[in-house]
Amino acid sequence: MKTLLNLLPEENKKDIERKTRFHFFLWQLFLIFMLEVLYVSILVSSYIILDFQLKNLTMSKKIENVENAKQSTLDTYQKKFKETNTTVGIIKKISDNHFSFSQIFPLLDSLIPEGIVIDQISTKNYTVSLKGKANTREHFLMLDAKLKESACTENVNIPLSSLFSQENIEFQIDFEIKKECLKKTL
DSSP: OOOOOOOSOHHHHHHHHHHHHHHHHHHHHHHHHHHHHHHHHHHHHHHHHHHHHHHHHHHHHHHHHHHHHHHHHHHHHHHHHHHHHHHHHHHHHHHHTOBOGGGHHHHHHHHOOTTEEEEEEEEETTEEEEEEEEEEHHHHHHHHHHHHHOTTEEEEEOOGGGGSOSEEEEEEEEEEEOHHHHBOOO
């Protein structure tokens, strides 16, 4: 067994006890201060991290809004392009099936020789009737031959009465024109 002797005077005991309590108090203050520093550093780091994430989210929302606006604009333009392409396709189909009888004039211009005057042109379905005057029978026969040789005409009909005169022949020629020659080329 141990026996402890306390030989210190009472005043020294109180001083030692006060110093011990003071050291204990300082130690506790230090621990509390350290805990506060730890909590504040945790809060500050949490704030910094959350603020950084908030800024990133805000930026990503802005970028997403800009991309959505761009995508919306792109979708609008694509829709307009599709509508325009559909309209152009319809117009092209109509244009492809459209026959322009004005194409007869360049054809006749290349076929009619000098000495022939056309007074009247009439069309019915794909039949063209020409009425006019020829200076001589040779000019008239040349017109007949060119019409028969042409790739755009078929079934050329010339009345025999037109062949009896030698000069100043009044004639009427009927012929059919092919559909391909009536299509307008752009």
